[in-house]
Amino acid sequence: xxxxxxxxxxxxxxxxxxxxxxxxxxxxxxxxxxxxxxxxxxxxxxxxxxxxxxxxxxxxxxxxxxxxxxxxxxxxxxxxxxxxxxxxxxxxxxxxxxxxxxxxxxxxxxxxxxxxxxxxxxxxxxxxxxxxxxxxxxxxxxxxxxxxxxxxxxxxxxxxxxxxxxxxxxxxxxxxxxxxxxxxxxxxxxxxxxxxxxxxxxxxxxxxxxxxxxxxxxxxxxxxxxxxxxxxxxxxxxxxxxxxxxxxxxx
Amino acid sequence: xxxxxxxxxxxxxxxxxxxxxxxxxxxxxxxxxxxxxxxxxxxxxxxxxxxxxxxxxxxxxxxxxxxxxxxxxxxxxxxxxxxxxxxxxxxxxxxxxxxxxxxxxxxxxxxxxxxxxxxxxxxxxxxxxxxxxxxxxxxxxxxxxxxxxxxxxxxxxxxxxxxxxxxxxxxxxxxxxxxxxxxxxxxxxxxxxxxxxxxxxxxxxxxxxxxxxxxxxxxxxxxxxxxxxxxxxxxxxxxxxxxxxxxxxxxxxxxxxxxx
Numbered sequence: 001x002x003x004x005x006x007x008x009x010x011x012x013x014x015x016x017x018x019x020x021x022x023x024x025x026x027x028x029x030x031x032x033x034x035x036x037x038x039x040x041x042x043x044x045x046x047x048x049x050x051x052x053x054x055x056x057x058x059x060x061x062x063x064x065x066x067x068x069x070x071x072x073x074x075x076x077x078x079x080x081x082x083x084x085x086x087x088x089x090x091x092x093x094x095x096x097x098x099x100x101x102x103x104x105x106x107x108x109x110x111x112x113x114x115x116x117x118x119x120x121x122x123x124x125x126x127x128x129x130x131x132x133x134x135x136x137x138x139x140x141x142x143x144x145x146x147x148x149x150x151x152x153x154x155x156x157x158x159x160x161x162x163x164x165x166x167x168x169x170x171x172x173x174x175x176x177x178x179x180x181x182x183x184x185x186x187x188x189x190x191x192x193x194x195x196x197x198x199x200x201x202x203x204x205x206x207x208x209x210x211x212x213x214x215x216x217x218x219x220x221x222x223x224x225x226x227x228x229x230x231x232x233x234x235x236x237x238x239x240x241x242x243x244x245x246x247x248x249x250x251x
Numbered sequence: 252x253x254x255x256x257x258x259x260x261x262x263x264x265x266x267x268x269x270x271x272x273x274x275x276x277x278x279x280x281x282x283x284x285x286x287x288x289x290x291x292x293x294x295x296x297x298x299x300x301x302x303x304x305x306x307x308x309x310x311x312x313x314x315x316x317x318x319x320x321x322x323x324x325x326x327x328x329x330x331x332x333x334x335x336x337x338x339x340x341x342x343x344x345x346x347x348x349x350x351x352x353x354x355x356x357x358x359x360x361x362x363x364x365x366x367x368x369x370x371x372x373x374x375x376x377x378x379x380x381x382x383x384x385x386x387x388x389x390x391x392x393x394x395x396x397x398x399x400x401x402x403x404x405x406x407x408x409x410x411x412x413x414x415x416x417x418x419x420x421x422x423x424x425x426x427x428x429x430x431x432x433x434x435x436x437x438x439x440x441x442x443x444x445x446x447x448x449x450x451x452x453x454x455x456x457x458x459x460x461x462x463x464x465x466x467x468x469x470x471x472x473x474x475x476x477x478x479x480x481x482x483x484x485x486x487x488x489x490x491x492x493x494x495x496x497x498x499x500x501x502x503x504x505x506x507x508x509x510x511x
Binding site: 046056087089090091094097123130132137155156159160165166169170171187194196199200201203204205206208211250 | 368372373445460461
Protein backbone atom coordinates (compact mmCIF):
# COMPACT_ATOMS: atom_id res chain seq x y z
CA UNK A 1 0.00 0.00 0.00
CA UNK A 2 1.42 3.37 -0.97
CA UNK A 3 1.75 6.38 1.28
CA UNK A 4 0.87 9.75 -0.15
CA UNK A 5 1.68 12.86 1.86
CA UNK A 6 0.36 16.20 0.60
CA UNK A 7 1.19 19.79 1.40
CA UNK A 8 -0.46 23.15 0.91
CA UNK A 9 1.65 25.95 -0.49
CA UNK A 10 -0.20 29.23 -0.80
CA UNK A 11 2.25 31.34 1.26
CA UNK A 12 6.09 31.51 1.44
CA UNK A 13 6.00 30.10 4.99
CA UNK A 14 5.86 26.64 3.42
CA UNK A 15 9.62 27.01 2.95
CA UNK A 16 9.60 25.71 6.55
CA UNK A 17 8.28 22.37 5.25
CA UNK A 18 11.91 21.26 5.35
CA UNK A 19 11.07 20.50 8.99
CA UNK A 20 8.50 17.94 7.88
CA UNK A 21 11.06 16.25 5.62
CA UNK A 22 13.50 16.01 8.52
CA UNK A 23 10.80 14.39 10.66
CA UNK A 24 10.00 11.90 7.89
CA UNK A 25 13.68 11.20 7.41
CA UNK A 26 14.29 10.55 11.11
CA UNK A 27 11.60 7.88 11.09
CA UNK A 28 12.98 6.48 7.80
CA UNK A 29 9.64 7.17 6.10
CA UNK A 30 11.52 8.82 3.25
CA UNK A 31 13.21 5.48 2.51
CA UNK A 32 9.90 3.84 1.71
CA UNK A 33 9.70 2.87 -1.96
CA UNK A 34 5.98 3.58 -2.03
CA UNK A 35 6.21 7.11 -0.64
CA UNK A 36 4.94 10.04 -2.70
CA UNK A 37 5.09 13.62 -1.46
CA UNK A 38 2.70 15.92 -3.30
CA UNK A 39 3.23 19.65 -3.10
CA UNK A 40 1.80 22.82 -4.52
CA UNK A 41 3.10 26.39 -4.67
CA UNK A 42 5.78 27.27 -2.13
CA UNK A 43 6.04 23.84 -0.52
CA UNK A 44 7.61 22.62 -3.78
CA UNK A 45 10.77 24.66 -3.03
CA UNK A 46 11.91 22.77 0.10
CA UNK A 47 10.92 19.49 -1.53
CA UNK A 48 13.10 20.11 -4.56
CA UNK A 49 16.03 21.29 -2.45
CA UNK A 50 15.72 18.39 -0.05
CA UNK A 51 15.59 15.89 -2.92
CA UNK A 52 18.47 17.23 -4.97
CA UNK A 53 20.62 19.21 -2.52
CA UNK A 54 19.83 17.57 0.78
CA UNK A 55 23.01 18.42 2.74
CA UNK A 56 22.67 22.17 2.58
CA UNK A 57 18.93 22.52 1.94
CA UNK A 58 18.18 23.90 5.41
CA UNK A 59 20.83 26.61 5.19
CA UNK A 60 19.74 27.59 1.66
CA UNK A 61 16.15 27.89 2.81
CA UNK A 62 16.99 29.93 5.91
CA UNK A 63 18.93 32.37 3.70
CA UNK A 64 16.19 32.38 1.09
CA UNK A 65 13.58 33.16 3.78
CA UNK A 66 14.44 36.85 4.08
CA UNK A 67 14.58 37.39 0.34
CA UNK A 68 11.36 35.47 -0.27
CA UNK A 69 9.42 37.74 2.07
CA UNK A 70 10.43 40.72 -0.06
CA UNK A 71 10.09 38.96 -3.40
CA UNK A 72 6.62 37.58 -2.70
CA UNK A 73 5.52 40.68 -0.88
CA UNK A 74 1.77 40.43 -1.48
CA UNK A 75 1.51 37.38 0.78
CA UNK A 76 4.63 37.55 2.93
CA UNK A 77 2.55 38.67 5.92
CA UNK A 78 -0.56 36.67 5.20
CA UNK A 79 -3.65 38.36 6.56
CA UNK A 80 -6.97 38.64 4.82
CA UNK A 81 -7.43 42.38 5.62
CA UNK A 82 -4.00 43.12 4.09
CA UNK A 83 -4.74 41.03 1.01
CA UNK A 84 -8.09 42.87 0.85
CA UNK A 85 -6.19 46.17 0.63
CA UNK A 86 -3.99 44.78 -2.14
CA UNK A 87 -7.03 43.59 -4.07
CA UNK A 88 -8.63 47.00 -3.70
CA UNK A 89 -5.47 48.54 -5.09
CA UNK A 90 -5.41 46.06 -7.99
CA UNK A 91 -9.00 46.95 -8.70
CA UNK A 92 -8.38 50.71 -8.59
CA UNK A 93 -5.30 50.44 -10.80
CA UNK A 94 -6.91 47.95 -13.19
CA UNK A 95 -3.40 46.50 -13.34
CA UNK A 96 -2.91 44.43 -16.50
CA UNK A 97 -1.43 40.95 -16.27
CA UNK A 98 2.06 41.02 -17.74
CA UNK A 99 2.87 37.50 -18.90
CA UNK A 100 6.49 38.19 -19.83
CA UNK A 101 7.53 40.03 -16.69
CA UNK A 102 5.97 37.33 -14.52
CA UNK A 103 8.13 34.65 -16.13
CA UNK A 104 11.20 36.85 -16.03
CA UNK A 105 10.85 37.72 -12.33
CA UNK A 106 10.26 34.12 -11.31
CA UNK A 107 13.16 32.98 -13.49
CA UNK A 108 15.51 35.31 -11.63
CA UNK A 109 14.38 33.85 -8.32
CA UNK A 110 14.62 30.19 -9.26
CA UNK A 111 17.93 30.56 -11.09
CA UNK A 112 19.42 31.99 -7.93
CA UNK A 113 18.12 29.35 -5.52
CA UNK A 114 17.09 26.18 -7.33
CA UNK A 115 19.52 23.59 -8.74
CA UNK A 116 19.43 22.93 -12.46
CA UNK A 117 18.16 19.35 -12.19
CA UNK A 118 15.52 17.18 -13.80
CA UNK A 119 12.43 15.99 -11.93
CA UNK A 120 11.60 12.51 -13.18
CA UNK A 121 8.26 10.72 -13.15
CA UNK A 122 9.64 8.06 -10.80
CA UNK A 123 10.78 10.62 -8.21
CA UNK A 124 9.02 10.69 -4.87
CA UNK A 125 8.17 14.37 -5.18
CA UNK A 126 5.14 15.35 -7.23
CA UNK A 127 4.84 19.02 -8.15
CA UNK A 128 1.29 20.24 -8.75
CA UNK A 129 0.36 23.29 -10.82
CA UNK A 130 -2.98 24.44 -12.16
CA UNK A 131 -3.44 24.81 -15.90
CA UNK A 132 -5.92 27.68 -16.24
CA UNK A 133 -6.27 27.19 -20.00
CA UNK A 134 -7.34 23.56 -19.59
CA UNK A 135 -9.00 24.22 -16.20
CA UNK A 136 -7.22 21.26 -14.66
CA UNK A 137 -4.67 20.42 -12.03
CA UNK A 138 -1.49 18.79 -13.37
CA UNK A 139 1.68 17.15 -12.04
CA UNK A 140 4.72 18.62 -13.75
CA UNK A 141 8.04 16.96 -14.58
CA UNK A 142 11.23 18.12 -16.24
CA UNK A 143 13.66 20.87 -15.39
CA UNK A 144 13.14 21.84 -11.73
CA UNK A 145 13.51 25.57 -12.38
CA UNK A 146 11.06 25.49 -15.25
CA UNK A 147 8.61 23.40 -13.23
CA UNK A 148 8.75 25.87 -10.33
CA UNK A 149 8.17 28.88 -12.58
CA UNK A 150 4.85 27.23 -13.47
CA UNK A 151 4.00 26.11 -9.93
CA UNK A 152 4.62 29.38 -8.07
CA UNK A 153 2.59 32.23 -9.66
CA UNK A 154 -0.31 33.44 -7.54
CA UNK A 155 -2.84 35.97 -8.78
CA UNK A 156 -2.06 39.01 -6.59
CA UNK A 157 1.58 39.50 -7.62
CA UNK A 158 2.05 37.39 -10.76
CA UNK A 159 0.45 36.58 -14.07
CA UNK A 160 0.07 32.92 -15.05
CA UNK A 161 3.13 31.46 -16.79
CA UNK A 162 2.12 29.59 -19.98
CA UNK A 163 -1.38 29.46 -18.47
CA UNK A 164 -0.19 27.86 -15.20
CA UNK A 165 -0.66 29.23 -11.70
CA UNK A 166 -0.11 27.91 -8.21
CA UNK A 167 -2.39 24.98 -7.62
CA UNK A 168 -2.71 25.97 -3.97
CA UNK A 169 -4.43 29.21 -4.96
CA UNK A 170 -7.07 27.30 -6.91
CA UNK A 171 -7.78 23.87 -5.46
CA UNK A 172 -6.01 24.32 -2.11
CA UNK A 173 -4.14 21.09 -1.34
CA UNK A 174 -3.52 17.95 -3.43
CA UNK A 175 -5.31 14.83 -2.21
CA UNK A 176 -3.33 12.57 0.10
CA UNK A 177 -3.34 9.99 2.92
CA UNK A 178 -1.63 12.46 5.20
CA UNK A 179 -1.98 16.21 4.85
CA UNK A 180 -0.15 19.14 6.40
CA UNK A 181 -1.19 22.71 5.82
CA UNK A 182 -0.88 26.15 7.36
CA UNK A 183 -4.22 27.42 8.55
CA UNK A 184 -3.78 31.18 8.40
CA UNK A 185 -7.33 32.30 7.62
CA UNK A 186 -8.47 34.45 10.54
CA UNK A 187 -12.02 35.84 10.34
CA UNK A 188 -12.12 39.53 9.50
CA UNK A 189 -14.77 42.19 9.25
CA UNK A 190 -15.42 42.87 5.56
CA UNK A 191 -16.12 46.51 4.74
CA UNK A 192 -15.81 47.17 1.05
CA UNK A 193 -17.14 45.33 -1.97
CA UNK A 194 -13.69 43.88 -2.65
CA UNK A 195 -13.56 42.51 0.94
CA UNK A 196 -16.74 40.54 0.28
CA UNK A 197 -15.29 39.19 -2.96
CA UNK A 198 -12.14 38.18 -1.09
CA UNK A 199 -14.11 36.52 1.71
CA UNK A 200 -16.19 34.55 -0.78
CA UNK A 201 -13.20 33.28 -2.75
CA UNK A 202 -11.22 32.27 0.37
CA UNK A 203 -14.31 30.56 1.79
CA UNK A 204 -14.40 28.52 -1.41
CA UNK A 205 -10.74 27.54 -1.02
CA UNK A 206 -11.44 26.66 2.58
CA UNK A 207 -14.32 24.43 1.52
CA UNK A 208 -12.16 22.68 -1.12
CA UNK A 209 -9.47 22.11 1.53
CA UNK A 210 -12.08 20.69 3.90
CA UNK A 211 -13.15 18.21 1.24
CA UNK A 212 -9.56 17.01 0.75
CA UNK A 213 -8.84 16.76 4.50
CA UNK A 214 -12.06 14.82 5.10
CA UNK A 215 -10.91 12.20 2.60
CA UNK A 216 -7.41 11.94 4.13
CA UNK A 217 -6.49 9.43 6.83
CA UNK A 218 -4.81 12.15 8.87
CA UNK A 219 -4.48 15.90 8.73
CA UNK A 220 -2.30 18.21 10.77
CA UNK A 221 -2.88 21.94 10.48
CA UNK A 222 -0.33 24.48 11.62
CA UNK A 223 -1.70 27.69 13.06
CA UNK A 224 0.62 30.65 12.71
CA UNK A 225 0.02 34.17 13.86
CA UNK A 226 1.86 37.36 14.79
CA UNK A 227 5.64 37.23 15.05
CA UNK A 228 5.68 33.48 14.35
CA UNK A 229 5.33 34.41 10.70
CA UNK A 230 8.74 36.02 10.58
CA UNK A 231 11.00 33.38 12.16
CA UNK A 232 12.19 30.60 9.81
CA UNK A 233 13.51 28.43 12.67
CA UNK A 234 10.19 28.61 14.45
CA UNK A 235 8.18 27.82 11.32
CA UNK A 236 10.38 24.89 10.27
CA UNK A 237 10.19 23.53 13.82
CA UNK A 238 6.40 23.70 13.65
CA UNK A 239 6.58 21.64 10.45
CA UNK A 240 8.93 19.20 12.18
CA UNK A 241 6.47 18.70 15.05
CA UNK A 242 3.56 18.50 12.62
CA UNK A 243 5.49 15.84 10.67
CA UNK A 244 6.01 13.73 13.80
CA UNK A 245 2.31 14.03 14.63
CA UNK A 246 1.37 13.04 11.09
CA UNK A 247 3.60 9.94 11.19
CA UNK A 248 1.95 8.84 14.44
CA UNK A 249 -1.50 9.30 12.95
CA UNK A 250 -0.74 7.89 9.51
CA UNK A 251 1.48 4.88 10.09
CA UNK B 252 -38.59 11.69 -1.21
CA UNK B 253 -37.73 13.56 -4.39
CA UNK B 254 -35.56 16.66 -3.94
CA UNK B 255 -34.87 19.24 -6.62
CA UNK B 256 -31.75 21.42 -6.38
CA UNK B 257 -31.72 24.68 -8.35
CA UNK B 258 -28.41 26.30 -9.21
CA UNK B 259 -27.40 29.90 -8.54
CA UNK B 260 -26.72 31.94 -11.66
CA UNK B 261 -28.71 35.16 -12.16
CA UNK B 262 -30.75 35.20 -15.34
CA UNK B 263 -29.75 31.59 -16.07
CA UNK B 264 -32.12 30.70 -13.22
CA UNK B 265 -34.97 31.08 -15.69
CA UNK B 266 -33.94 27.69 -17.05
CA UNK B 267 -35.10 26.09 -13.76
CA UNK B 268 -38.65 26.98 -14.73
CA UNK B 269 -38.19 24.70 -17.76
CA UNK B 270 -37.13 21.92 -15.37
CA UNK B 271 -40.28 22.49 -13.30
CA UNK B 272 -42.38 22.54 -16.47
CA UNK B 273 -41.07 19.09 -17.41
CA UNK B 274 -41.80 17.88 -13.87
CA UNK B 275 -45.41 19.00 -14.41
CA UNK B 276 -45.60 17.42 -17.86
CA UNK B 277 -44.51 14.13 -16.28
CA UNK B 278 -47.02 14.57 -13.43
CA UNK B 279 -44.22 14.59 -10.89
CA UNK B 280 -43.98 16.99 -7.96
CA UNK B 281 -40.76 17.50 -6.04
CA UNK B 282 -41.24 16.88 -2.31
CA UNK B 283 -38.58 19.41 -1.44
CA UNK B 284 -36.81 22.13 -3.40
CA UNK B 285 -33.46 23.70 -2.50
CA UNK B 286 -32.07 26.78 -4.15
CA UNK B 287 -29.30 29.31 -3.95
CA UNK B 288 -29.57 32.81 -5.32
CA UNK B 289 -31.59 32.73 -8.58
CA UNK B 290 -32.38 29.10 -7.73
CA UNK B 291 -34.05 30.31 -4.54
CA UNK B 292 -36.11 32.89 -6.44
CA UNK B 293 -37.50 30.27 -8.81
CA UNK B 294 -37.86 27.69 -6.04
CA UNK B 295 -39.76 30.13 -3.81
CA UNK B 296 -41.98 31.34 -6.62
CA UNK B 297 -42.88 27.78 -7.66
CA UNK B 298 -43.38 26.61 -4.08
CA UNK B 299 -45.66 29.58 -3.47
CA UNK B 300 -47.83 29.33 -6.58
CA UNK B 301 -47.57 25.62 -7.30
CA UNK B 302 -47.27 26.26 -11.04
CA UNK B 303 -44.31 26.74 -13.34
CA UNK B 304 -46.39 28.99 -15.56
CA UNK B 305 -47.23 31.41 -12.74
CA UNK B 306 -43.65 31.22 -11.44
CA UNK B 307 -42.42 32.32 -14.87
CA UNK B 308 -45.02 35.07 -15.20
CA UNK B 309 -44.28 36.59 -11.79
CA UNK B 310 -40.47 36.39 -12.19
CA UNK B 311 -40.55 37.75 -15.77
CA UNK B 312 -42.87 40.66 -14.91
CA UNK B 313 -40.72 41.67 -11.95
CA UNK B 314 -37.56 41.51 -14.05
CA UNK B 315 -39.19 43.69 -16.72
CA UNK B 316 -40.14 46.33 -14.16
CA UNK B 317 -36.70 46.22 -12.54
CA UNK B 318 -34.96 46.54 -15.91
CA UNK B 319 -36.95 49.67 -16.72
CA UNK B 320 -35.82 51.27 -13.45
CA UNK B 321 -32.22 50.19 -13.98
CA UNK B 322 -31.92 51.39 -17.56
CA UNK B 323 -29.91 54.43 -16.54
CA UNK B 324 -27.58 52.48 -14.22
CA UNK B 325 -24.04 51.56 -15.23
CA UNK B 326 -22.82 47.97 -15.50
CA UNK B 327 -22.10 46.43 -12.11
CA UNK B 328 -18.84 44.71 -11.06
CA UNK B 329 -16.37 46.79 -13.01
CA UNK B 330 -17.73 50.13 -11.86
CA UNK B 331 -15.48 52.31 -9.73
CA UNK B 332 -18.36 52.91 -7.31
CA UNK B 333 -17.50 49.49 -5.99
CA UNK B 334 -14.35 50.69 -4.29
CA UNK B 335 -15.97 53.38 -2.20
CA UNK B 336 -19.19 51.66 -1.17
CA UNK B 337 -19.87 48.46 0.69
CA UNK B 338 -21.38 47.10 -2.47
CA UNK B 339 -22.78 48.41 -5.67
CA UNK B 340 -26.51 48.15 -5.09
CA UNK B 341 -28.08 49.13 -1.80
CA UNK B 342 -30.56 46.82 -0.13
CA UNK B 343 -33.27 49.47 -0.33
CA UNK B 344 -33.30 49.17 -4.10
CA UNK B 345 -32.78 45.43 -4.17
CA UNK B 346 -35.47 44.72 -1.57
CA UNK B 347 -38.16 46.13 -3.82
CA UNK B 348 -37.57 43.38 -6.36
CA UNK B 349 -38.29 40.61 -3.86
CA UNK B 350 -41.07 42.52 -2.11
CA UNK B 351 -42.79 42.72 -5.46
CA UNK B 352 -42.42 38.96 -5.98
CA UNK B 353 -43.21 37.63 -2.51
CA UNK B 354 -44.94 40.37 -0.51
CA UNK B 355 -45.39 39.20 3.08
CA UNK B 356 -45.70 35.51 2.28
CA UNK B 357 -44.12 33.07 4.69
CA UNK B 358 -42.52 29.64 4.29
CA UNK B 359 -45.49 28.23 6.20
CA UNK B 360 -47.77 29.23 3.30
CA UNK B 361 -45.80 27.31 0.66
CA UNK B 362 -47.28 24.38 -1.26
CA UNK B 363 -43.88 22.62 -1.47
CA UNK B 364 -41.15 22.39 1.15
CA UNK B 365 -38.40 24.90 0.36
CA UNK B 366 -34.80 25.21 1.55
CA UNK B 367 -33.23 28.57 0.77
CA UNK B 368 -29.44 28.61 1.13
CA UNK B 369 -27.35 31.63 2.11
CA UNK B 370 -23.71 32.06 3.14
CA UNK B 371 -23.02 32.92 6.80
CA UNK B 372 -20.24 35.51 6.97
CA UNK B 373 -19.34 34.65 10.59
CA UNK B 374 -18.91 30.90 10.26
CA UNK B 375 -18.00 30.74 6.55
CA UNK B 376 -20.61 28.04 6.11
CA UNK B 377 -23.81 27.64 4.16
CA UNK B 378 -26.93 28.43 6.16
CA UNK B 379 -30.30 26.87 5.35
CA UNK B 380 -33.40 29.03 5.85
CA UNK B 381 -36.78 27.31 5.87
CA UNK B 382 -38.93 29.54 8.05
CA UNK B 383 -39.94 33.16 8.33
CA UNK B 384 -40.69 35.58 5.52
CA UNK B 385 -39.75 34.50 2.00
CA UNK B 386 -38.63 37.98 1.04
CA UNK B 387 -35.91 38.02 3.74
CA UNK B 388 -34.65 34.53 2.95
CA UNK B 389 -34.50 34.97 -0.82
CA UNK B 390 -32.91 38.39 -0.50
CA UNK B 391 -30.21 36.92 1.74
CA UNK B 392 -29.60 34.09 -0.71
CA UNK B 393 -29.18 36.56 -3.61
CA UNK B 394 -26.68 39.03 -2.18
CA UNK B 395 -23.92 38.45 -4.73
CA UNK B 396 -20.58 39.29 -3.03
CA UNK B 397 -19.16 42.55 -4.29
CA UNK B 398 -22.39 43.52 -6.03
CA UNK B 399 -25.06 43.74 -3.33
CA UNK B 400 -24.93 44.69 0.31
CA UNK B 401 -25.14 41.72 2.67
CA UNK B 402 -28.31 41.37 4.70
CA UNK B 403 -29.09 40.04 8.17
CA UNK B 404 -30.76 36.75 9.03
CA UNK B 405 -30.82 35.58 12.65
CA UNK B 406 -28.58 38.50 13.58
CA UNK B 407 -25.83 37.43 11.19
CA UNK B 408 -24.84 39.01 7.89
CA UNK B 409 -25.47 36.71 4.97
CA UNK B 410 -24.20 36.58 1.43
CA UNK B 411 -25.28 34.69 -1.68
CA UNK B 412 -25.83 30.98 -1.06
CA UNK B 413 -23.95 30.32 -4.29
CA UNK B 414 -20.67 31.09 -2.51
CA UNK B 415 -20.45 27.58 -1.03
CA UNK B 416 -23.59 25.82 -2.25
CA UNK B 417 -24.19 26.80 -5.88
CA UNK B 418 -26.39 23.69 -6.35
CA UNK B 419 -27.59 22.72 -2.87
CA UNK B 420 -27.73 18.93 -3.27
CA UNK B 421 -26.05 18.22 0.08
CA UNK B 422 -28.70 20.30 1.83
CA UNK B 423 -31.39 18.12 0.20
CA UNK B 424 -29.60 14.97 1.30
CA UNK B 425 -29.34 16.29 4.87
CA UNK B 426 -33.05 17.03 4.77
CA UNK B 427 -33.77 13.41 3.87
CA UNK B 428 -34.26 13.41 0.10
CA UNK B 429 -33.38 9.97 -1.30
CA UNK B 430 -33.75 10.92 -4.95
CA UNK B 431 -31.97 14.08 -5.96
CA UNK B 432 -32.60 15.89 -9.23
CA UNK B 433 -30.38 18.85 -10.12
CA UNK B 434 -31.11 21.71 -12.47
CA UNK B 435 -27.74 23.04 -13.61
CA UNK B 436 -26.09 25.00 -16.37
CA UNK B 437 -22.78 25.48 -18.04
CA UNK B 438 -20.28 27.43 -15.96
CA UNK B 439 -18.60 30.21 -17.88
CA UNK B 440 -14.99 30.77 -16.86
CA UNK B 441 -14.40 34.45 -17.62
CA UNK B 442 -11.27 35.55 -19.50
CA UNK B 443 -8.78 37.87 -17.79
CA UNK B 444 -6.72 40.86 -18.80
CA UNK B 445 -6.14 42.46 -15.40
CA UNK B 446 -5.05 40.98 -12.06
CA UNK B 447 -8.51 41.67 -10.65
CA UNK B 448 -10.09 39.71 -13.50
CA UNK B 449 -7.56 36.94 -12.92
CA UNK B 450 -8.80 36.70 -9.32
CA UNK B 451 -12.36 36.38 -10.65
CA UNK B 452 -11.30 33.72 -13.17
CA UNK B 453 -9.63 31.69 -10.43
CA UNK B 454 -12.74 32.10 -8.28
CA UNK B 455 -14.92 30.80 -11.12
CA UNK B 456 -12.70 27.70 -11.39
CA UNK B 457 -13.10 27.09 -7.65
CA UNK B 458 -16.87 27.37 -8.05
CA UNK B 459 -16.80 24.83 -10.87
CA UNK B 460 -14.99 22.36 -8.56
CA UNK B 461 -17.65 22.89 -5.89
CA UNK B 462 -20.40 22.41 -8.49
CA UNK B 463 -18.83 19.14 -9.70
CA UNK B 464 -18.83 17.88 -6.12
CA UNK B 465 -22.46 18.85 -5.59
CA UNK B 466 -23.52 17.26 -8.86
CA UNK B 467 -21.92 14.00 -7.77
CA UNK B 468 -24.81 13.76 -5.26
CA UNK B 469 -27.47 14.14 -7.95
CA UNK B 470 -29.24 11.09 -9.40
CA UNK B 471 -30.49 12.98 -12.43
CA UNK B 472 -29.36 16.32 -13.85
CA UNK B 473 -31.08 18.70 -16.23
CA UNK B 474 -28.07 20.40 -17.78
CA UNK B 475 -28.48 23.63 -19.75
CA UNK B 476 -25.70 24.87 -22.02
CA UNK B 477 -26.25 28.63 -21.67
CA UNK B 478 -23.63 31.13 -22.75
CA UNK B 479 -25.22 34.19 -21.20
CA UNK B 480 -23.71 36.40 -18.52
CA UNK B 481 -25.53 36.04 -15.19
CA UNK B 482 -26.31 39.77 -15.10
CA UNK B 483 -27.90 39.91 -18.53
CA UNK B 484 -31.51 39.83 -17.34
CA UNK B 485 -32.75 41.32 -20.61
CA UNK B 486 -32.25 37.81 -22.07
CA UNK B 487 -34.58 36.05 -19.62
CA UNK B 488 -37.09 35.02 -22.29
CA UNK B 489 -34.41 33.58 -24.58
CA UNK B 490 -32.91 31.66 -21.64
CA UNK B 491 -36.28 30.16 -20.72
CA UNK B 492 -37.28 29.23 -24.28
CA UNK B 493 -33.93 27.56 -25.03
CA UNK B 494 -34.02 25.74 -21.72
CA UNK B 495 -37.48 24.40 -22.46
CA UNK B 496 -36.19 22.86 -25.71
CA UNK B 497 -33.30 21.22 -23.83
CA UNK B 498 -35.51 20.01 -20.97
CA UNK B 499 -38.08 18.45 -23.32
CA UNK B 500 -35.29 16.61 -25.13
CA UNK B 501 -34.56 14.67 -21.93
CA UNK B 502 -38.18 14.43 -20.82
CA UNK B 503 -38.54 10.69 -21.66
CA UNK B 504 -35.27 9.88 -19.99
CA UNK B 505 -36.37 11.81 -16.90
CA UNK B 506 -39.76 10.11 -16.84
CA UNK B 507 -38.14 6.66 -17.08
CA UNK B 508 -35.76 7.60 -14.30
CA UNK B 509 -38.40 8.97 -11.95
CA UNK B 510 -40.83 6.06 -12.52
CA UNK B 511 -38.23 3.33 -12.17
